[in-house]
Amino acid sequence: MSAFEVELTPIVFLDLSLLTMLILVAFAMLRSRHLFAVVMLSGIYSLLSAAFFVSLDAVDVAFTEAAVGAGVSTVLMLAGMLLTARREKPKTPGRAPVALAVVFVTGAALAYATIDMPAFGDPDAPANSYVGQQYVDETPNDIAVPNIVTAVLASYRGFDTMGETMVIFTAGVAVMLLLGLGSARGGREVSDAEPEDGEAK
Amino acid sequence: MEWFDFVLERYNYWIVIILMMTGLYIVFARGNLVKKIVGLNLFQTSVFIYYLTIGKIAGGTAPIYVGGELDHGGGHGEEAPGHDAPGHDAPQGSDASLHETPEGASDHVNDLFGGEAGSDKIANDFASNDLKETLKDFQAQGAAAPTGGEASLHTPPEGVDGKIANDAFQNIKKPESIEFSIGDGHEAGANSLADAVHQASEVIYTNPLPHVLILTAIVVGVATTAVGLALAVRIREAYGTIEEDELEVIDNVAEFGEEARARAEGAAS
Amino acid sequence: MNFAEQLPVLPIITPLVMAPVTLLLPKGRAPWAWATLASWLTFAACVFLLREVSASSAGFISYHLGDWAPPLGIEYRVDLANALVLLLVSGIASLVFPFAYRSVQLEIDERQSSLFYGALLICMTGLLGVTITGDAFNVFVFLEISSLSTYALIAMGARRDRRALTASFNYLVMGTIGATFFVIGIGLLYQATGTLNMADLHDKLAGNHSRVVDAGFAFIVVGMGLKLAMFPMHLWLPNAYTYAPSAVSAFIAATATKVAVYVLIRFLYSIFGFDFSFMGSAFTFVLLPLGLAGMFVASFVAVFQDDVKRMLAYSSVAQIGYMLLGLSFATVEGLTASLVHVFNHALMKGALFMAVACVVLRAGSHSVEAFAGLARRMPFTTWAFILSGLSLIGVPLTVGFISKWYLLQAAFAAGHWYAGFLIVASSLIALLYVGRIVEVMVLREPAEEGKYAIPARDAPLSMLIPMWIMVAANIYFGVNTELTGEIARRAAEALMMVAGGAP
Numbered sequence: 001m002s003a004f005e006v007e008l009t010p011i012v013f014l015d016l017s018l019l020t021m022l023i024l025v026a027f028a029m030l031r032s033r034h035l036f037a038v039v040m041l042s043g044i045y046s047l048l049s050a051a052f053f054v055s056l057d058a059v060d061v062a063f064t065e066a067a068v069g070a071g072v073s074t075v076l077m078l079a080g081m082l083l084t085a086r087r088e089k090p091k092t093p094g095r096a097p098v099a100l101a102v103v104f105v106t107g108a109a110l111a112y113a114t115i116d117m118p119a120f121g122d123p124d125a126p127a128n129s130y131v132g133q134q135y136v137d138e139t140p141n142d143i144a145v146p147n148i149v150t151a152v153l154a155s156y157r158g159f160d161t162m163g164e165t166m167v168i169f170t171a172g173v174a175v176m177l178l179l180g181l182g183s184a185r186g187g188r189e190v191s192d193a194e195p196e197d198g199e200a201k
Numbered sequence: 202m203e204w205f206d207f208v209l210e211r212y213n214y215w216i217v218i219i220l221m222m223t224g225l226y227i228v229f230a231r232g233n234l235v236k237k238i239v240g241l242n243l244f245q246t247s248v249f250i251y252y253l254t255i256g257k258i259a260g261g262t263a264p265i266y267v268g269g270e271l272d273h274g275g276g277h278g279e280e281a282p283g284h285d286a287p288g289h290d291a292p293q294g295s296d297a298s299l300h301e302t303p304e305g306a307s308d309h310v311n312d313l314f315g316g317e318a319g320s321d322k323i324a325n326d327f328a329s330n331d332l333k334e335t336l337k338d339f340q341a342q343g344a345a346a347p348t349g350g351e352a353s354l355h356t357p358p359e360g361v362d363g364k365i366a367n368d369a370f371q372n373i374k375k376p377e378s379i380e381f382s383i384g385d386g387h388e389a390g391a392n393s394l395a396d397a398v399h400q401a402s403e404v405i406y407t408n409p410l411p412h413v414l415i416l417t418a419i420v421v422g423v424a425t426t427a428v429g430l431a432l433a434v435r436i437r438e439a440y441g442t443i444e445e446d447e448l449e450v451i452d453n454v455a456e457f458g459e460e461a462r463a464r465a466e467g468a469a470s
Numbered sequence: 471m472n473f474a475e476q477l478p479v480l481p482i483i484t485p486l487v488m489a490p491v492t493l494l495l496p497k498g499r500a501p502w503a504w505a506t507l508a509s510w511l512t513f514a515a516c517v518f519l520l521r522e523v524s525a526s527s528a529g530f531i532s533y534h535l536g537d538w539a540p541p542l543g544i545e546y547r548v549d550l551a552n553a554l555v556l557l558l559v560s561g562i563a564s565l566v567f568p569f570a571y572r573s574v575q576l577e578i579d580e581r582q583s584s585l586f587y588g589a590l591l592i593c594m595t596g597l598l599g600v601t602i603t604g605d606a607f608n609v610f611v612f613l614e615i616s617s618l619s620t621y622a623l624i625a626m627g628a629r630r631d632r633r634a635l636t637a638s639f640n641y642l643v644m645g646t647i648g649a650t651f652f653v654i655g656i657g658l659l660y661q662a663t664g665t666l667n668m669a670d671l672h673d674k675l676a677g678n679h680s681r682v683v684d685a686g687f688a689f690i691v692v693g694m695g696l697k698l699a700m701f702p703m704h705l706w707l708p709n710a711y712t713y714a715p716s717a718v719s720a721f722i723a724a725t726a727t728k729v730a731v732y733v734l735i736r737f738l739y740s741i742f743g744f745d746f747s748f749m750g751s752a753f754t755f756v757l758l759p760l761g762l763a764g765m766f767v768a769s770f771v772a773v774f775q776d777d778v779k780r781m782l783a784y785s786s787v788a789q790i791g792y793m794l795l796g797l798s799f800a801t802v803e804g805l806t807a808s809l810v811h812v813f814n815h816a817l818m819k820g821a822l823f824m825a826v827a828c829v830v831l832r833a834g835s836h837s838v839e840a841f842a843g844l845a846r847r848m849p850f851t852t853w854a855f856i857l858s859g860l861s862l863i864g865v866p867l868t869v870g871f872i873s874k875w876y877l878l879q880a881a882f883a884a885g886h887w888y889a890g891f892l893i894v895a896s897s898l899i900a901l902l903y904v905g906r907i908v909e910v911m912v913l914r915e916p917a918e919e920g921k922y923a924i925p926a927r928d929a930p931l932s933m934l935i936p937m938w939i940m941v942a943a944n945i946y947f948g949v950n951t952e953l954t955g956e957i958a959r960r961a962a963e964a965l966m967m968v969a970g971g972a973p
Contacts, residue, residue: 006209006259019216022250026223026243035235042239049246056253057407059263061415065249068423073242076423080430081235084437088233089444099229107222111215113658113685119210121259123405126674128258130664131541132408136264138542148264148409149416157413159535159544162486163599163611164417169490170592170615171424173585174622178431182581221654228643241646248654255661411660414607418653421614425646428621432639435625439632448636455633 004122011055018052033088035081043074060149213254220247232445234433238426245422249415256411264409477522478533478546480515481556482602484508485595492588497580499571505587506567509594513557513564516598520553524957529964532604540604541667547604550961551809554954555601555732558813562724562820563594569936570717572929573827577715578626586626590721593619597729606656606666606741609733610649613697616729617645620722624714637709644706648696651689658686659741671741672968687748690737691756698730700794701764704787711783716827716836719779723786724820728812731793735808735965738797743969749800757798762892764791769899773906778829779836781903782822785862788896789815795893796877799884805962806955807876813954814861814869814947821858821940825851828929828937841907843916848928852911854941859904861944864897868948872955 025048029041046069053062118125135152145151153161177183224247227240437443440451488508495501523531530549534540578586596616600609621642627634660666662682663674675683699707711719742749765788772784796808826836828851833840845852861868874893881890928934947954
C-alpha cells in the first residue's frame with residue numbers, strides 16, 4: 001500500500017509497557033469486587049491512558065484526560081460509590097457466557113478490521129493525509145493560532161464544541177432533576193409492602 | 202520476518218481491542234450498577250485510545266507549530282516572524298536601528314529571547330519607537346546596508362554571547378512569536394506564520410482531528426458517567442440495593458407477589 | 471443578515487438558545503409557556519425550511535457552520551428526507567408541549583417544572599440536531615444531548631413508580647453502548663477515508679472495499695439498532711416507555727426511535743450506497759428477517775400486556791419492524807413506505823400516548839382496569855384512543871392504512887409476496903390488542919368505587935385540543951397523501967439516486 005515501514009524503536013517498548021499496564025489495570029478492575037479499589041483503578045487507568053496519549057502526541061487530550069478522566073470522573077465515581085455500596089456482591093452465574101459471546105463477536109469484528117488497517121503511524125494513511133493534513137496546512141492562513149487542535153476545536157469544528165458544552169449543560173440539568181430539590185428522593189424508600197399506584201392490581 | 206512487521210504495525214490496535222472488550226464485558230457480566238458505569242467508562246476510554254491511535258504519525262510531533270522553521274536559516278534575523286511583525290515596511294530599518302544602537306538592541310534581543318510574550322511586546326514597542334526615531338536618518342543608509350544589520354546579529358555586541366543568541370533563536374517557540382504577532386497585527390502575523398510554516402515543511406505534525414473529536418468525546422463520557430451515577434444513587438435510595446439481580450427480584454415481587462421471590466430463590470440454589 | 475440564508479440553522483439555534491433560559495424562569499406556568507413558544511418557533515422554522523428545500527433546484531440546502539467549507543467545517547445538509555423528519559419532530563413537540571401542562575402538573579414536582587421543560591427542550595434540540603446535520607461525528611454529539619436528557623426525563627416517572635429508575639438505567643447502559651458502537655463505526659470509516667462529512671464519505675467510500683469499512687458498517691448498524699430498538703435489541707424500550715411520565719412517553723415514543731431510523735436510512739443510503747458489498751446481504755439477511763421477527767414477536771407480546779403503555783411500547787417495537795422492512799426492500803417504493811411510516815407512526819403513537827396521558831390524569835393509572843367504561847366517563851378521550859387505535863391497525867381513511875398500503879405495494883413490487891402476507895397478518899394481531907382495550911373502554915362497566923372510580927368528567931381542554939389536532943392529523947394525512955406520500959417519494963428517489971440503483 002504505502003512505502004511506510006514501522007521501525008522497532010525504543011518508543012515501541014515504551015508504548016508496549018504502557019499498554020501492558022493498561023491491560024493489567026483493566027483486568028484488575030474486572031476481578032476486584034471491592035468497589036473502592038475498582039474506582040481507584042479506574043482513575044489509574046485514566047492516568048495511564050493519559051500517559052499513552054502523550055506518547056501518541058495528543059498532548060491536549062492527555063491533559064484533558066488527566067483532568068477530566070482521572071480527576072472529575074474518579075471523584076464522581078467515588079461519590080457515587082459512597083452513596084450506594086462499597087462491595088459488589090457475587091453474581092449468580094448464567095450471564096457470563098452470554099456476555100462472553102457478545103464480547104467475542106464484537107472483538108472479532110474489530111480484529112477482522114485490523115487486517116486492512118493502515119500501519120500504526122503511517123503518514124500516508126487516508127485518515128492522516130486528507131482532512132487532518134488540510135487542517136495542518138490551512139490553520140496558519142485561516143486562523144493563526146499555533147495550536148492546531150485549538151484552531152479546529154474552536155473554529156473549524158466549533159459547532160461540535162458548542163454541542164459539547166450543551167452536553168455538559170444537559171448532564172447538569174439531568175443530575176439536578178435526579179438529585180435536586182423536589183426530586184422525590186428518599187420519598188420512595190424501600191416500600192415493597194405496598195405496590196406503586198401505577199401498577200397495583 | 203513478514204509476520205513480525207504485520208504484528209509491529211498492528212499490535213496496539215489489538216491491545217486496544219482487548220481493553221475495549223474488557224470494558225464491555227464488565228458492563229454485560231457484572232450486576233453491580235456502579236461497576237457497570239465503571240465498565241462503560243473503561244469501554245469509552247479505550248475507544249478514545251483507538252481514535253488517537255488512528256491519528257498518530259510516526260516521527261510526528263504534537264500538532265502545535267513548533268517554529269522549527271527558525272532552524273532553517275541558521276538564525277537570520279529577518280526570518281523570525283517576531284521581527285517582521287511590527288510592519289513589513291521597515292525590516293531594513295530594524296536592522297539599521299540594531300546596527301545604530303548596539304547597546305539598546307542587545308537589550309532588546311535579550312528581552313526578545315527572554316521568552317515572555319508580554320515583555321516581548323513591550324520590547325518590541327520600544328524597538329519600534331526607537332526605530333521610528335532612527336528610521337528617518339537611516340532610511341537610505343539602512344536600505345543600503347541590510348547586510349550590516351545581519352552582521353550585528355551574528356556578531357552581537359558585548360553582553361550577548363553569540364552562541365547563546367543563536368541557541369535562543371533555535372529554541373524559540375512559535376507560540377510566543379504568535380501572541381506577539383497577534384498583538385501587533387493579525388494579518389501580518391498570519392502571513393509571516395504561513396511563510397514560516399511553509400518553510401518548515403519537514404516538521405511532521407500528528408493528525409489533529411482525532412484529538413479534537415476525543416476532546417469532545419471525553420466530555421460526553423463524563424456527562425454520561427455523572428447521569429448514570431446519579432441514577433444509581435436514586436436506585437439505591439428507592440430499592441436499598443444496586444445489585445441488578447436483587448432489583449429484578451424486588452420488581453417481580455412487587456408485580457407478581459411472593460411466589461416470584463420463591464422462584465428466584467429456587468433458581469439461585 | 472439574510473433570513474433565508476440562515477434558515478437551516480434556525481431549527482437548532484432557536485431551542486438551543488431558549489432551553490437554558492427556561493431554567494431561569496420561575497416555577498409554574500412560565501417555563502411551560504416558554505417551552506411551548508420555543509417549539510412553535512422551531513416548528514415555523516421547519517415549515518419554512520421544508521418549503522425552501524422543496525422549491526430548491528438542487529434538491530438540498532447546504533449550510534456551512536461558521537462559514538467553513540466542508541469537509542473542514544461542519545455542514546448542515548437539508549434534503550427532503552430530513553426536512554420531513556425535522557417537520558415531524560418539531561410538529562410533535564409543538565403539540566405535546568402545550569398538551570403536557572396539566573399532566574406534568576400532576577406527575578412532576580412543581581419545584582422541578584423549569585428543569586423539566588428545559589430538559590424537554592434540550593431533548594428536542596438534540597433530536598433535531600441529529601436529523602439536520604451532514605457531519606457524521608456531529609450526529610454523535612447531538613445524539614448524546616438528546617439521550618442524556620431522555621434518561622433524566624424517563625427517570626422522572628419515579629415519583630409515581632420507582633421502576634422508572636431501573637428502566638432509565640437500563641436505557642442509559644444500552645444507549646451508551648449503542649452510541650459508543652456508533653462512534654467506533656465512525657472511527658473505522660474515518661480511518662478508511664479520512665473525512666467525517668457525510669457527502670464526502672460517500673464519495674470516498676465509492677469503490678473502497680476494505681475490511682475496515684465492512685466493520686464500520688457493522689458497528690454503525692448495530693449501534694443505531696440499539697438506539698432504534700431493532701428487534702432483539704429492544705429490551706430497554708418497553709420499560710422506558712411504560713414508566714416515563716405520560717407526556718414524556720408521548721414525545722419520545724413519537725420521535726426518538728423515528729430519528730434513529732432516519733439516521734440508519736441516511737447512513738445506509740447516503741453514505742454506503744449499493745456500491746458497498748455488504749449492503750445486499752445486510753438487507754436480505756439482517757434487516758428484513760429482523761424487521762419481520764420484530765413485527766410478529768413484539769405484536770404477539772403486546773397482546774398479553776395488562777398495562778396499556780407497555781402494550782403500546784411493544785407495538786412500537788413491532789412498528790419499527792415495518793420501517794426496517796420497508797427500507798430493506800432497497801427500492802424507491804420500499805423507502806417511500808418506510809419514510810411515510812416514520813411520519814405516520816409518530817402521529818398514531820403520539821395520539822395514543824396522549825390519550826393514555828389523559829386517562830392517567832383522571833384515573834391515576836395506565837393499567838387496563840383503569841380503562842374500564844371510559845366511553846361513558848371520558849367520551850372525547852375514548853374516541854381519540856379509538857380513532858388512533860384504528861389508525862394503528864391500518865383501517866382505511868387513516869394514516870395507518872396509507873403506511874400499510876405503501877408497504878404492501880412495495881413488498882409486491884420487490885417480489886416479497888410473503889412479506890405482504892405477513893404484513894396483513896401482523897395487522898390482525900394489532901386488531902387483537904387494540905380491540906382488547908377498546909372492548910374494555912366501551913363495553914365494560916366503569917368501576918363505581920375503589921381505585922379506578924373515575925370522576926365523571928373528561929380531560930381538560932388544554933389536553934383535549936392538542937390531542938384532537940393529532941387525531942385530526944391521523945385522519946387528514948390518511949385522506950390527503952399529497953404532503954407525506956409525495957415528499958417521501960421524492961425524498962426516496964433522491965436517496966436512491968445517491969445510493970446508486972438496485973443492489
